[in-house]
Amino acid sequence: MAFNVNVNGSARSVDVDGDTPLLWVLRDVLGMTGTKFGCGMALCGACTVHIDGVATRSCITTIDSIGNSHITTIEAVGATAAGARIQKAWLDHEVVQCGYCQSGQIMSASALLASNAHPNDADIDDAMSGNICRCGTYVRIREAIKLAMQTNKKGG
Numbered sequence: 001m002a003f004n005v006n007v008n009g010s011a012r013s014v015d016v017d018g019d020t021p022l023l024w025v026l027r028d029v030l031g032m033t034g035t036k037f038g039c040g041m042a043l044c045g046a047c048t049v050h051i052d053g054v055a056t057r058s059c060i061t062t063i064d065s066i067g068n069s070h071i072t073t074i075e076a077v078g079a080t081a082a083g084a085r086i087q088k089a090w091l092d093h094e095v096v097q098c099g100y101c102q103s104g105q106i107m108s109a110s111a112l113l114a115s116n117a118h119p120n121d122a123d124i125d126d127a128m129s130g131n132i133c134r135c136g137t138y139v140r141i142r143e144a145i146k147l148a149m150q151t152n153k154k155g156g
Contacts, residue, residue, distance in 0.1 A: 022058040035103060090144050093147060112128075
């Protein structure tokens with residue numbers, strides 16, 4: 001069945017079954033491999049994308065549930081103000097270790113800052129819960145989110 005989707009600002013048409021997870025449409029049909037498969041059950045966060053600005057697990061989101069929503073992936077999040085600040089802070093704090101979970105981490109963190117410019121620790125914990133880092137870079141992740149938040153306060 002044909003579905004029209006808006007991915008990273010571009011209208012795309014895909015021919016897949018309606019119950020196909022968005023993750024596989026992005027990776028296998030559209031060739032956008034930045035979004036990772038982790039668990040397939042929305043438990044690890046590696047597959048996180050934005051749907052209309054909301055951090056969403058693409059492994060359990062079916063293509064037929066997307067409708068006219070706008071999807072943003074790791075490939076384009078840097079074009080958003082929050083995404084650019086998060087990516088810079090990630091580099092400044094050398095967050096990445098193995099890197100496998102980082103696209104999902106960045107997507108969750110940038111959605112947080114886009115919706116809450118001044119999150120407190122509880123807000124950060126809530127937004128980042130469910131994003132698992134097997135390397136344990138949680139301290140650097142939190143520091144990077146706070147740096148991006150401070151950069152926003154300074155207007156940079």
